[in-house]
Amino acid sequence: MKRPGAGWSFAAxxxxxxxxxxxxxxxxxxxxxxxxxxxxALADPxxxxxVGLRNYVDVLQTPLFWQAxxxxxxxxxxxxxxxxxxxxxxxxxxxxxxxxCKPFFRTALFAPVVTxxxxxxxxxxxxxxxxxxxxxxxxxxxxxEPIDWLGDAAWxxxxxxxxxxWKNFGYNMIILLAGLQAIPQELHEAARIDGAGSWQRLRxxxxxxxxxxxxxxxxxxxxxxxxxxxxxxxxTRGGPLQSTTSVLYFMYEEGFKWWNLxxxxxxxxxxxxxxxxxxxxxxxxxxxxxxx
Amino acid sequence: MKPRLxxxxxLAILALSLCSCRRADERTVLRxxxxxxxxxxxxxxxxxxxxxxxxxxxxxxxxxxxxxxxxLLTAFAGDALPDVCxxxxxxxxxxxxxxxxxxxxxxxxxxxxxxxxxxxxAAWDTNVIGGKLLGLPWYLDTRxxxxxxxxxxxxxxxxxxxxxxxxxxxxxxxKSEAGADAYAILLPLDExxxxxxxxxxxxxxxxxxxGTRANFRSAGFRRAFAFYTDMFRQQWAPAMSDxxxxxxxxxxxxxxxxxxxxxxxxxxxxxxxxxxELADAWATAPLPSSxxxxxxxxxxxxxxxxxxxxxxxxxxxxxxxLSRPAMQLRLHAxxxxxxxxxxxxxxxxxANDEYAQAFRVQFExxxxxxxxxxWERIAIAMQLxxxxxxxxxxxxxxxxARLDAEVDAMLEKRRWMRAQEQAR
Numbered sequence: 001m002k003r004p005g006a007g008w009s010f011a012a013x014x015x016x017x018x019x020x021x022x023x024x025x026x027x028x029x030x031x032x033x034x035x036x037x038x039x040x041a042l043a044d045p046x047x048x049x050x051v052g053l054r055n056y057v058d059v060l061q062t063p064l065f066w067q068a069x070x071x072x073x074x075x076x077x078x079x080x081x082x083x084x085x086x087x088x089x090x091x092x093x094x095x096x097x098x099x100x101c102k103p104f105f106r107t108a109l110f111a112p113v114v115t116x117x118x119x120x121x122x123x124x125x126x127x128x129x130x131x132x133x134x135x136x137x138x139x140x141x142x143x144x145e146p147i148d149w150l151g152d153a154a155w156x157x158x159x160x161x162x163x164x165x166w167k168n169f170g171y172n173m174i175i176l177l178a179g180l181q182a183i184p185q186e187l188h189e190a191a192r193i194d195g196a197g198s199w200q201r202l203r204x205x206x207x208x209x210x211x212x213x214x215x216x217x218x219x220x221x222x223x224x225x226x227x228x229x230x231x232x233x234x235x236t237r238g239g240p241l242q243s244t245t246s247v248l249y250f251m252y253e254e255g256f257k258w259w260n261l262x263x264x265x266x267x268x269x270x271x272x273x274x275x276x277x278x279x280x281x282x283x284x285x286x287x288x289x290x291x292x
Numbered sequence: 293m294k295p296r297l298x299x300x301x302x303l304a305i306l307a308l309s310l311c312s313c314r315r316a317d318e319r320t321v322l323r324x325x326x327x328x329x330x331x332x333x334x335x336x337x338x339x340x341x342x343x344x345x346x347x348x349x350x351x352x353x354x355x356x357x358x359x360x361x362x363x364l365l366t367a368f369a370g371d372a373l374p375d376v377c378x379x380x381x382x383x384x385x386x387x388x389x390x391x392x393x394x395x396x397x398x399x400x401x402x403x404x405x406x407x408x409x410x411x412x413x414a415a416w417d418t419n420v421i422g423g424k425l426l427g428l429p430w431y432l433d434t435r436x437x438x439x440x441x442x443x444x445x446x447x448x449x450x451x452x453x454x455x456x457x458x459x460x461x462x463x464x465x466x467k468s469e470a471g472a473d474a475y476a477i478l479l480p481l482d483e484x485x486x487x488x489x490x491x492x493x494x495x496x497x498x499x500x501x502x503g504t505r506a507n508f509r510s511a512g513f514r515r516a517f518a519f520y521t522d523m524f525r526q527q528w529a530p531a532m533s534d535x536x537x538x539x540x541x542x543x544x545x546x547x548x549x550x551x552x553x554x555x556x557x558x559x560x561x562x563x564x565x566x567x568x569e570l571a572d573a574w575a576t577a578p579l580p581s582s583x584x585x586x587x588x589x590x591x592x593x594x595x596x597x598x599x600x601x602x603x604x605x606x607x608x609x610x611x612x613x614l615s616r617p618a619m620q621l622r623l624h625a626x627x628x629x630x631x632x633x634x635x636x637x638x639x640x641x642x643a644n645d646e647y648a649q650a651f652r653v654q655f656e657x658x659x660x661x662x663x664x665x666x667w668e669r670i671a672i673a674m675q676l677x678x679x680x681x682x683x684x685x686x687x688x689x690x691x692x693a694r695l696d697a698e699v700d701a702m703l704e705k706r707r708w709m710r711a712q713e714q715a716r
Contacts, residue, residue, distance in 0.1 A: 036705065038705065039365075039386060039389060039390060039665055040389060040665075040705055040709060042368070042369060042390060043389055043390040043391050044391075046712075047705075047709060049708070237358075239482075240533060241533070256362045256365070256366070257361065257362065258669055259365055
């Protein structure tokens with residue numbers, strides 16, 4: 001009987017912290033999502049009403065929620081594969097034996113991850129400025145018409161995706177690089193002796209052995225990209241024409257701009273269910289793929 | 293180990309409390325939150341306040357307008373509000389609903405400096421919520437007509453229009469003169485202010501029953517709404533948002549639009565940004581109205597004292613100081629902000645400013661927007677209804693019916709609270 005007690009007491013500090021700062025708030029938010037907690041309730045608790053599932057029904061009937069969901073899926077659908085490709089490409093280049101100055105490039109490619117998003121957004125807004133931007137200058141040099149990157153509803157999301165991929169690919173790159181370096185060189189050598197080209201080695205040795213790492217990275221990235229917020233917040237404020245309003249941005253406005261915390265909590269839980277569904281689908285698919 | 297720890301803790305707490313006591317003994321510390329440009333320059337005025345009141349020290353914190361609202365609400369929730377704050381008029385109702393504001397009636401009654409009659413009536417009334425004065429007007433905001441005199445004259449008009457009818461005639465003439473690539477007026481479709489000005493010229497209120505019911509299908513609002521959307525239908529105004537116009541001053545300078553509805557800060561911007569040859573080619577005028585009486589939104593910013601402040605007397609002294617005519621004149625010199633006191637307007641700096649006069653004339657007739665916490669959201673919904681008609685091809689009748697339904701849904705909580713109150 002002594003042992004479990006000791007175990008619990010060792011785990012207690014961590015459990016208390018997790019309970020206080022994670023489980024507690026999550027349960028509170030869940031309860032909040034069944035109330036109409038708002039400005040008036042903040043002023044006087046008597047103005048709080050239990051509304052059951054009405055927040056969820058309301059949110060699902062709000063056109064902006066569906067638009068935000070569409071924007072988010074657009075961002076995840078294009079951004080995640082693009083980000084993984086760039087990360088994998090950069091990791092492969094860094095892992096190549098032909099590469100020189102590896103530590104320098106590794107640091108340089110990782111640098112965007114540790115930059116401050118607000119400061120970088122200022123630079124990007126200049127780069128993508130319709131008239132003075134370097135990007136449009138380059139387009140003009142190629143003889144193309146300037147594009148209103150952040151002001152045109154059709155181009156704003158691609159710009160945000162570019163920004164997010166540039167900002168985040170270094171993180172995945174480091175994880176993938178570690179995975180690549182764990183692949184035994186003997187396998188490559190053996191394949192080379194058997195006459196396999198570099199493409200065949202990538203397809204039949206590198207990628208299969210990297211699959212578990214890729215799975216982890218893609219799940220982290222999907223979960224992260226679903227929570228798109230900072231990029232539109234600093235670049236476009238959800239505009240133009242709400243084309244960069246993500247689900248999380250919608251939640252932020254509902255919660256902290258209009259102070260409808262009950263409804264904002266409901267949005268948060270809808271997003272949670274969505275991310276859970278997508279990531280478990282990814283896991284299941286990968287298991288089936290692994291079995292086959 | 294344990295008693296020792298307790299001893300050190302006690303010592304630390306004692307030391308801390310001693311420190312804070314000593315500091316409080318020396319000087320009262322007031323916390324002031326200012327926003328945007330005023331937050332930057334108010335320190336210059338406050339330096340003088342501190343010279344007059346050596347026992348008070350004011351800590352100024354600057355907030356950007358875009359983040360101020362969230363920050364204030366979060367501060368209320370976290371019980372960390374400052375003593376005095378600069379508060380947009382449309383936010384007063386919200387903080388009044390929270391019970392966060394200290395009524396100023398008692399202070400004003402005894403003040404030799406603050407005279408109710410010297411303030412523009414509309415500006416003062418905006419600060420009275422539920423019969424109590426919850427803020428003191430600091431500077432005014434209403435939107436007037438900025439226009440190109442030369443282009444208007446070329447279309448055959450020497451004076452700015454005063455009624456909607458004259459305005460429509462001028463816009464039609466300008467448009468036929470200007471051709472397909474230029475317009476008579478610029479009304480960015482994502483700005484609710486121009487439509488709101490026209491709506492508040494009407495006698496019918498926008499909300500009914502103590503701000504619990506939408507009233508956007510009244511004859512008055514229909515009139516304003518029809519006038520607004522008609523400017524797009526006639527091609528007098530381009531169906532554009534702010535983001536599609538890279539630089540309003542450039543467009544104005546190259547004659548893209550003759551009329552533009554905007555606020556006091558643009559007097560300075562127009563002086564600074566328009567090319568020298570156009571320096572005398574523009575003017576301001578009060579907004580035309582359907583009956584020629586004028587009118588618009590009585591907006592602006594107030595100084596508010598938070599109920600949570602523990603140094604109410606000192607905080608009031610600061611508000612009173614900033615409300616002095618001399619200080620309001622200084623603020624105008626520093627920022628171009630328009631003072632809410634009539635006596636300041638007779639000073640040469642303002643009396644001789646032909647651009648500022650339009651604001652004064654309009655302000656005498658201006659009305660405050662409905663004092664409900666949900667107002668900003670309602671105004672955005674109102675503008676979205678106009679955008680649906682202009683861009684989406686929805687009929688006005690459908691757009692207004694939807695707007696009424698949306699706003700009624702936003703006000704559901706207010707209706708419930710009102711019913712609760714009446715039941716009690």
